Amino acid sequence: MSSHQNCRREEAAAQITARTGIDEAMIDRVVRTFYAKVREDALLGPVFQDRIGDWEPHLQRMCAFWSSVALLTGAYHGQPMEKHLPLPVDARHFDRWLTIFMETTEEVCPPVAAAHFTERAHRIAQSLEMGVAGTHGIMLLRGERLNLPDHHVQLPVADDGVSRE
Numbered sequence: 138m139s140s141h142q143n144c145r146r147e148e149a150a151a152q153i154t155a156r157t158g159i160d161e162a163m164i165d166r167v168v169r170t171f172y173a174k175v176r177e178d179a180l181l182g183p184v185f186q187d188r189i190g191d192w193e194p195h196l197q198r199m200c201a202f203w204s205s206v207a208l209l210t211g212a213y214h215g216q217p218m219e220k221h222l223p224l225p226v227d228a229r230h231f232d233r234w235l236t237i238f239m240e241t242t243e244e245v246c247p248p249v250a251a252a253h254f255t256e257r258a259h260r261i262a263q264s265l266e267m268g269v270a271g272t273h274g275i276m277l278l279r280g281e282r283l284n285l286p287d288h289h290v291q292l293p294v295a296d297d298g299v300s301r302e
Contacts, residue, residue, distance in 0.1 A: 150208040157250045159207050161200070167254065168199045171241040179293040180233045184224060187291075206257050221265045222272045225291040228282035231262045 154160050172192070175181045189195050198215065205213040224230075238258045242251035270276070270283040277283060 146209060146211050150210050153208050153253070157207075157253045158247050159250045159253060161204060161208075163246060163250060164203045164207060165200050166245050167241055168196055168203055170245050171238055172196060172199065174237050174241060175234075178233065178237060180230060181237070183293070184226060184230065184291050188224075203254075206261070207254060217261075218265065218268045222268055224269065225289065226269060227285040227290050228266065229292075230290070231266045231283075235259065235262050 172185075172195075175185055176192075198213070201212040202215070202217065204210045235258060239251075239255050242254045242258075245251075246254065266283050267277050273283070273285065273289070275283060
């Protein structure tokens, strides 16, 4: 990346920080608080637990991701769509992810920062849901959601061993 591009990224990040209060420390608090909740969640926890052995590298990647998304820093160099395509998830999981994310940003951030994060989270969830739908041969039209049969997604298991919504 050229020095001009680096300067533009730094300028953009500074403007966003001035407008929203978001900085790397806030991103770290959001990411760590959010994933602590996700790990305890009956619907999302098992999806992550089955795929993430060492949480610290994942948390660091997510901090870089949100730095890139929220502050336009370019810190993340990965392919989030590729990672999410094989997951056994549908609209229920994306809705729960958004609910926990919004609760977290409202808890951790001032309102303007929470709104900035939430707007981006909605776009990310919508994009990922469309991508996952595509792997099932489903093209979602505007406003449509991915609703898969229960046996195609990972759902909580009740004490009696039966999956529940």
